[in-house]
Amino acid sequence: MDLLEKIGRQAIEAKTFLACACAGSKQKNRALEAVADALETRMQEIVAANAEDIIRAIDTGTAESFLDRLRLDEKRILGMADGVRQVAALPDPVGRVLYGSERPNGLKIEKVSVPLGVIAIIYEARPNVTSDAAALCLKAGNCVVLRGGKEALSSNKCIAKVMRDALENAGFPADCVQLVEDTDRETAAALMKLNQYIDVLIPRGGAGLIQSVVQNATVPVIETGVGNCHVFVDASADLTIAADIVYNAKTSRPSVCNACETALVHRDIAEEFLPQMAEKLALKNVEIRGDAAVCRVLPQAVPAAEEDWYTEFLDYILAVRIVDSLDEAAAHIAKYSSHHSESIVTSDYHNARRFTQLVDSAAVYVNASTRYTDGGEFGLGAEIGISTQKLHARGPMGLNELTSYKFLIFGDGQIR
Amino acid sequence: MDLLEKIGRQAIEAKTFLACACAGSKQKNRALEAVADALETRMQEIVAANAEDIIRAIDTGTAESFLDRLRLDEKRILGMADGVRQVAALPDPVGRVLYGSERPNGLKIEKVSVPLGVIAIIYEARPNVTSDAAALCLKAGNCVVLRGGKEALSSNKCIAKVMRDALENAGFPADCVQLVEDTDRETAAALMKLNQYIDVLIPRGGAGLIQSVVQNATVPVIETGVGNCHVFVDASADLTIAADIVYNAKTSRPSVCNACETALVHRDIAEEFLPQMAEKLALKNVEIRGDAAVCRVLPQAVPAAEEDWYTEFLDYILAVRIVDSLDEAAAHIAKYSSHHSESIVTSDYHNARRFTQLVDSAAVYVNASTRYTDGGEFGLGAEIGISTQKLHARGPMGLNELTSYKFLIFGDGQIR
Numbered sequence: 001m002d003l004l005e006k007i008g009r010q011a012i013e014a015k016t017f018l019a020c021a022c023a024g025s026k027q028k029n030r031a032l033e034a035v036a037d038a039l040e041t042r043m044q045e046i047v048a049a050n051a052e053d054i055i056r057a058i059d060t061g062t063a064e065s066f067l068d069r070l071r072l073d074e075k076r077i078l079g080m081a082d083g084v085r086q087v088a089a090l091p092d093p094v095g096r097v098l099y100g101s102e103r104p105n106g107l108k109i110e111k112v113s114v115p116l117g118v119i120a121i122i123y124e125a126r127p128n129v130t131s132d133a134a135a136l137c138l139k140a141g142n143c144v145v146l147r148g149g150k151e152a153l154s155s156n157k158c159i160a161k162v163m164r165d166a167l168e169n170a171g172f173p174a175d176c177v178q179l180v181e182d183t184d185r186e187t188a189a190a191l192m193k194l195n196q197y198i199d200v201l202i203p204r205g206g207a208g209l210i211q212s213v214v215q216n217a218t219v220p221v222i223e224t225g226v227g228n229c230h231v232f233v234d235a236s237a238d239l240t241i242a243a244d245i246v247y248n249a250k251t252s253r254p255s256v257c258n259a260c261e262t263a264l265v266h267r268d269i270a271e272e273f274l275p276q277m278a279e280k281l282a283l284k285n286v287e288i289r290g291d292a293a294v295c296r297v298l299p300q301a302v303p304a305a306e307e308d309w310y311t312e313f314l315d316y317i318l319a320v321r322i323v324d325s326l327d328e329a330a331a332h333i334a335k336y337s338s339h340h341s342e343s344i345v346t347s348d349y350h351n352a353r354r355f356t357q358l359v360d361s362a363a364v365y366v367n368a369s370t371r372y373t374d375g376g377e378f379g380l381g382a383e384i385g386i387s388t389q390k391l392h393a394r395g396p397m398g399l400n401e402l403t404s405y406k407f408l409i410f411g412d413g414q415i416r
Numbered sequence: 417m418d419l420l421e422k423i424g425r426q427a428i429e430a431k432t433f434l435a436c437a438c439a440g441s442k443q444k445n446r447a448l449e450a451v452a453d454a455l456e457t458r459m460q461e462i463v464a465a466n467a468e469d470i471i472r473a474i475d476t477g478t479a480e481s482f483l484d485r486l487r488l489d490e491k492r493i494l495g496m497a498d499g500v501r502q503v504a505a506l507p508d509p510v511g512r513v514l515y516g517s518e519r520p521n522g523l524k525i526e527k528v529s530v531p532l533g534v535i536a537i538i539y540e541a542r543p544n545v546t547s548d549a550a551a552l553c554l555k556a557g558n559c560v561v562l563r564g565g566k567e568a569l570s571s572n573k574c575i576a577k578v579m580r581d582a583l584e585n586a587g588f589p590a591d592c593v594q595l596v597e598d599t600d601r602e603t604a605a606a607l608m609k610l611n612q613y614i615d616v617l618i619p620r621g622g623a624g625l626i627q628s629v630v631q632n633a634t635v636p637v638i639e640t641g642v643g644n645c646h647v648f649v650d651a652s653a654d655l656t657i658a659a660d661i662v663y664n665a666k667t668s669r670p671s672v673c674n675a676c677e678t679a680l681v682h683r684d685i686a687e688e689f690l691p692q693m694a695e696k697l698a699l700k701n702v703e704i705r706g707d708a709a710v711c712r713v714l715p716q717a718v719p720a721a722e723e724d725w726y727t728e729f730l731d732y733i734l735a736v737r738i739v740d741s742l743d744e745a746a747a748h749i750a751k752y753s754s755h756h757s758e759s760i761v762t763s764d765y766h767n768a769r770r771f772t773q774l775v776d777s778a779a780v781y782v783n784a785s786t787r788y789t790d791g792g793e794f795g796l797g798a799e800i801g802i803s804t805q806k807l808h809a810r811g812p813m814g815l816n817e818l819t820s821y822k823f824l825i826f827g828d829g830q831i832r
Binding site for chain 2: 103107117222334357360363365366369373391392394409412
């Protein structure tokens, strides 16, 4: 794969530039400001390139929801530029001394945050990811290799060119940002095995993409974004709060990963709570898929199939199950969840404590909607994704999670 | 693979126990003390089991160096018990609040360290890894699935049984520690893809094992241990210090990963330094494999082949190359190193600074031997391995690196 070999080599060269003092916080921020300015001044080019993608998509009879993800107008491009400026304004995650000590033999040891190196991002239709992801990677001193969906190729090429030109004008190597213009599967598969050049691979997209990457990559991967989230309504819950939380977690934005997909309801309050919950959900015509016990209480419920418990519906559909205890709820979550976000609604102190201990997910809530799992909502700044794995980063991944560290050891000739 | 499915399910059950308050620091330490005591009191059983492995190895004509790694005598078993007690005495890495804030909407957010969950370790001949690795994993609240080499199967089975019995007597599920008794390749390959049950896989062994795991695993992996380490002797180096460091880094223990494999020597001091270095190395009959320029200065040097620069010799062999500049040395390291440990010997402030910036390895030294890369030497406590990847952990991996984290969010009915 000659193309990837070339991209890899170029990334390594750009990485060496970024490792030096000539790419300190000040210089990186100036380069990001230049990128933001260029996105604005060359907006018409980007709109024109995007129009090519849109026309092609319409010709192939693409659904309107997909077109919406693909479309870039002036407002969205201004949003992209603004996003880049916000990233520039965040604190630099590189160069933090995470640990330091002077050893008895006089060696001075420091553990210092450093860029991960070369980050590859494989994503789908949204072309704004091109600038969002590149800005975060750059701010953390990383080179980025982007591989977007073929539907957005014209847009991505144009955005990448605008960014690369701006970087060069700011004295940075253009290859800090590279786009893989081959959008066939073979190139994606080869990219996933480019261990020699790529330090980390972050897939951004649906469950199919993520699984394909996890199964095929030999480069270290951070799994993101698949959210099969649960709300457990405990016997002691305030039922009005519980109905509000389930309604909000399901319907405020069903297409996102922190939306709730399954409600687990304690048997003791099921008869009282389920009709109350169903009444709220009916406001948005949410389809309820229930187990046998739920269907007995709610005649409008559809019987749930086993695969429903595993499904991220991303739609106005909610699976509902009645459980006998908190531990049964936790066991259900352990079996079916994607370990993204889960919430307990309870008034019992001990149950709140046990749920937060037992449930092994990135974000575990007590009496709040799962919809808060987000870098901004957590006060962590812009995020590149929400990790559902336990290695390296978990939950919202911001700038700090785009760094590694190294140990620096200063001596005067010490030998062992 | 029924066996692994069973092991996986058992691990998940034991994990649930470890997640609860019933497995706090006090209980974990008590369980580890019980394990240490049992290793001592049942020492004769372990010695007898080990004798079976040794006899089998002798029958198949195994080399003495291998037998030495395999052998367990009373002293080594006491060392294993002592190692477990040292781990018990370390601070608990679980439950540290790594970040916390109260959001404007009243949500209280905490980022708390938690166990990784289920850790699989694939290792080779040394049976002491069985107790060393298990103790570290347990202390960090993890279940461990061990898969040792077939040569040590009798020893490993016995050690695992002793540990499991001790855990049960201490009120812990025996399945906190499980040994995969099938030592065929198919079982190892299946273990590497057991994503449903295993959170992290750590291979411990030679380059072949590590590469096989990196190429085949779909479970997240932490690469450890391969050390192609470099010492760069700058033009401004104190040549006596430089010769001492090269000699120490190469010969104090050539079989370990932090030993030096290649010396890079600045052209300006090569004629003066090389004979001085060669004279010291001759004390241990070190073979020098040099580039053409080195061979011109040192008639005893053997010409180096291209693959020598990539090789972790683990022996009394040193590759030596003359370079024109620090940047050339850094470029050589970037190309050939395993990114474990590299050292510059210099008296120049700017060169020290540039080397530590440019060289992208887990440990970067100024004027010290690479042999210090070790959890104990860095003041970090016992280590499970030395990571040469950038994701999650880099360099010596101790207890903190055997944890992940989760976000806990406490609310009063907040919806978004």
